[in-house]
Amino acid sequence: MEHINLSSLTLQSQEQHLVKDLFLVYMAYQGNSIRFIKEGDSVTWTVNPSSDTCLRSALYTDACLPLAATLIQLRHNIKNICCELSRGRVALAVGSAAEEFFNLEVMPLLVKLELENRSDQRSLTLAEVATYMRPYMQITKQLNDVLATMIKNDLVGGEVLSMLSEQIRKCVSPTTRDMLQKFEVAGLEQYFELLFWWIRYGKIQDYCHDFMIWDLKSSKMFTKSDIVPGDNSNKLNNFDDQFCVVEALCPSQLQPAFEDVVNCGIYLNIAEMIKGETTTFDDERIGEEEELEEWKRKSVDDVVRDVKKARLKASKDLVQILRKQFGLDEYFESFHNFLLLQRSDWLVSFYELSRDMLIGSIRVTILLVILLGSGMFVARRCGTNINITLVKVLCSSQNWNDYIDISLHSSSFHSIEEEANASNYDYEHKMWPVLEKYDMFTSLHLVIKDMNQDNKLNTDFDFEPTESKNGLDALSVHINVDSPLSLVFPPQILLYYNLFFRIFFYLFGATAQIL
Structure with a gap:
């Protein structure tokens, strides 16, 4: 120039x-x-x-x-x-x-x-x-x-807000911090609007994928495998392929309420599916503008508090719907009584008939399966099937259906072959006993160690796992509860049920041998 x-x-x-x-x-x-x-x-x-x-x-x-x-x-x-x-x-x-x-x-x-x-x-x-x-x-x-x-x-979205939060935390200049906080508030207002519709109606009004939960059905841009390939920990994997949780888009400001945000929308959607009610976004917006504007101006602490309240309300409403739809009171009573062995007349019969098999040494190849709904017990040892018919014993016990027939359908017990082909039992895929690789005390120790790791309280110590020596020591219950009932059977509860069953059955077996 x-x-x-x-x-x-x-x-x-x-x-x-x-x-x-x-x-x-x-x-x-x-x-x-x-x-x-x-x-x-x-x-x-x-x-x-x-x-x-x-x-x-x-x-x-x-x-x-x-x-x-x-x-x-x-x-x-x-x-x-x-x-x-x-x-x-x-x-x-x-x-x-x-x-x-x-x-x-x-x-x-x-x-x-x-x-x-x-x-x-x-x-x-x-x-x-x-x-x-x-x-x-x-x-x-x-x-x-x-x-x-x-x-x-x-x-995008929550990533921007998390970055702003980190910059504000590091900033030493009051003037600069105030300005960054204004930018944070501007971004949070937009995010809070997306959050409002999710925790209020379980709907996603997000067209640029800012929000932590994506509606794959509406956007039609991705499939769940494109976003979280092979991620079995996704919070919605067991619920619906329509929605996908992207935890990175949860802003750090809302991290304390992350689980509540996800679960609240799940509860609302499942409740709507069960009731068979659908509402359009335009219908929902009527009369909501003033409340939405007030919501967008709330502080982060107030929003976190409101999210937790909304999740609690949604969970209570869903529980009431599930109780009515699935007879959960009887479900829990039966499940509880069976797993905690509170009524042991059926257990005595089972123990007497299976004692010789359970008291012997076991191998990893042994799998004991109980088809609870039909009252049929099948044991497979080293590739050889051994059928043990307990139909008469179980039917003669006090009201067997009250103990475990959660499906409210009673089977007509004829023969093992007929029952194996029957379609009117619901327990085969929900709950069946297995022989654990480790003994009961080792499993209990490993569970406690895993729980301590989750709570960041784990201390390092040496421990040598001990394999099960006999069936009485190894008998456990595998529990598989499908959605939507999985919402009222979180993994931690199922884990406790499993431990209780193993401990009680072990004590029952030890007491029986002493007597």
């Missing part, structure tokens, strides 16, 4: 010339003697070489050209975020808040200083301009770093 020859001008005139150009580059315009080239995340400066050396050095102080470079990048990043709607509502809200800050805080000061400099009454020096602009050095740099991180890492 061709520069104006400033060497013939006085030092004051040269400075005034550079000050005017400085205001231009602050606003991302090229000056006559100050030019820039933006390449990626860097800005390269070219200053008129005919200007005074001291003046050129003054331009490179922190609040002059370095600040101008930050403002140029900031404007570029704001435009990048606000013009790409695919980045989602949260990112757009943060970008709009940054644009508002730039237009209301930075630009008015620049315009004011430029007008003062043009007036005949006063001419600003480079040092004075730097003094006025220095308070914006840290805040604009921090803001630009935030936006650049969003763009570079393609952050």
Whole structure:
């Protein structure tokens, strides 16, 4: 580029010339003697070489050209975020808040200083301009770093909010922290709106995948395997292929309520499926605008508290529906009495008939299966089937159906072959005893150790697992409860049931041998 020859001008005139150009580059315009080239995340400066050396050095102080470079990048990043709607509502809200800050805080000061400099009454020096602009050095740099991180890492939704929370935590400047908190509030308002519809109606009104739960049926952009391939821990895997939990999109601000958010929507959707009721989004929005606006303005603590309340209410409502639909009172009573051996007349009969088999040494290949619904016990030892008919014994025990017939369908016991082909028992896939590889005490120890690891209270100690030596020591119950009843049988409860059964059966066997 061709520069104006400033060497013939006085030092004051040269400075005034550079000050005017400085205001231009602050606003991302090229000056006559100050030019820039933006390449990626860097800005390269070219200053008129005919200007005074001291003046050129003054331009490179922190609040002059370095600040101008930050403002140029900031404007570029704001435009990048606000013009790409695919980045989602949260990112757009943060970008709009940054644009508002730039237009209301930075630009008015620049315009004011430029007008003062043009007036005949006063001419600003480079040092004075730097003094006025220095308070914006840290805040604009921090803001630009935030936006650049969003763009570079393609952050959306909850990821943006988590990043803002981390930046606020690390920030030491009160002014900068206040500004970042405003951006956080702007993003949270958008996220809270998505959250509102999920915990209120179990619906997803999210078209850019900002929210922690995706409605794959509505978007039709992904399948669950595309998002969480091979992830068996997904909170909704056992519920519905329509929804998918993306835990990374849960903002750190809402992490204490993550499980509550997921479960609340699950409960609402299952309740709607059971009742067979459907409502459209337009119907739900009627009369909700004022409540939604109030919800969006709530603090994080209030939202977390409300989410937990909503989850509790949804779970209570669902339990009432399940109790009515599936007869859960009888279900739990039967399940409880059987697993905790509270009525042992059937157990005595089973123990007497199976004692010879259970008291012997076992191998890993032994599998004892009890088809509870039909009253048939089948034991397979080393590939040879041994059928033990307990039909008469079980039917003669006190009201067998009251103990374990949760399906409320009684079988007509004829023969093992007929019952094996029957379709009217429901227990085969729910619950069956097995012979564990480890003995009861080792299993109990491993369970406690695993629970301690979950609670981060585990201490290192050596332990050698002991394999089961006989069937009485190894008998356990495998429990498989399908959705939606799995909601009232969480894994921890099933684990406790399993342990209780093993312990009680072991004690029963030991007592029987003593007597």
